[in-house]
Amino acid sequence: MPEAATIQDLEKRAATIRRHIIEVAAEHMCHAGGALSAADVMAALYFGVMNVDPKGPARPDRDYFILSKGHGSLALFATLSERGFFPVSMLASFEQAGSILAGHPTLKVPGVELATGSLGHGLPVATGVALACKVSGDANRVFVMMGDGELQEGSVWEAALAAPRFALDNLTAIIDRNGFQAFGEVERIMPLEPLADKWRSFGWHVIELDGHDVVALQLAFAEAATVKGRPSVIVAHTVKGKGVSFMENNPKFHGTAPSPQEVELALKELQ
Numbered sequence: 001m002p003e004a005a006t007i008q009d010l011e012k013r014a015a016t017i018r019r020h021i022i023e024v025a026a027e028h029m030c031h032a033g034g035a036l037s038a039a040d041v042m043a044a045l046y047f048g049v050m051n052v053d054p055k056g057p058a059r060p061d062r063d064y065f066i067l068s069k070g071h072g073s074l075a076l077f078a079t080l081s082e083r084g085f086f087p088v089s090m091l092a093s094f095e096q097a098g099s100i101l102a103g104h105p106t107l108k109v110p111g112v113e114l115a116t117g118s119l120g121h122g123l124p125v126a127t128g129v130a131l132a133c134k135v136s137g138d139a140n141r142v143f144v145m146m147g148d149g150e151l152q153e154g155s156v157w158e159a160a161l162a163a164p165r166f167a168l169d170n171l172t173a174i175i176d177r178n179g180f181q182a183f184g185e186v187e188r189i190m191p192l193e194p195l196a197d198k199w200r201s202f203g204w205h206v207i208e209l210d211g212h213d214v215v216a217l218q219l220a221f222a223e224a225a226t227v228k229g230r231p232s233v234i235v236a237h238t239v240k241g242k243g244v245s246f247m248e249n250n251p252k253f254h255g256t257a258p259s260p261q262e263v264e265l266a267l268k269e270l271q
Contacts, residue, residue: 066126
């Protein structure tokens with residue numbers, strides 16, 4: 001299990017993850033906005049909640065994390081490097097020829113459980129992993145992060161029906177509810193609200209919170225661990241591009257790399 005983390009520790013980890021994202025994002029065809037919105041959740045999970053071992057990523061007693069919104073890979077790679085799965089210096093090889101750090105997670109990266117990128121696959125796979133753990137009598141917990149635009153995929157809702165049916169209380173889904181997808185606002189393109197009520201109607205235990213509040217996140221993950229007989233979903237209300245003023249709620253940075261000048265400005269803000 002991770003050592004007990006203070007709130008200040010988690011906030012510093014999230015800030016470091018954001019700096020890594022910006023440093024690596026320069027002139028790469030990446031998805032910095034959605035990576036920045038996920039940084040606090042990633043810090044809370046890997047430094048305050050999950051049982052993982054960087055020296056033994058495949059330990060059978062580990063907790064599982066699946067980044068279903070695979071385009072946010074920089075958030076995962078930055079977190080895994082900070083957690084010690086591979087050297088931070090490797091981040092500089094992102095999307096370079098021969099690098100294991102591609103634009104989306106692959107199984108070549110230590111700590112990655114599933115190659116993701118085709119949206120809508122993470123929750124179905126996580127449901128299967130959680131069910132396998134239940135059948136085997138194992139105590140592993142399974143976490144999966146989805147984007148809110150991703151919820152427009154039908155496979156998400158098939159898995160959302162199945163998980164309560166099998167009483168998968170070892171499964172926690174996190175929705176990065178930053179309000180934007182590739183071509184604009186989620187609610188304008190394909191409305192999701194009332195989102196929390198939809199999940200409740202499917203039989204999930206629902207927690208809504210500020211996805212940048214590490215105290216609320218820690219409490220939510222602890223609450224989810226106590227729920228019996230059904231899975232939990234955390235609707236984390238976030239800001240796309242969080243921490244960088246000109247990126248926040250700016251759909252341009254869903255898939256556009258910041259220029260060198262923008263990187264310089266962003267790093268000044270993140271200090």
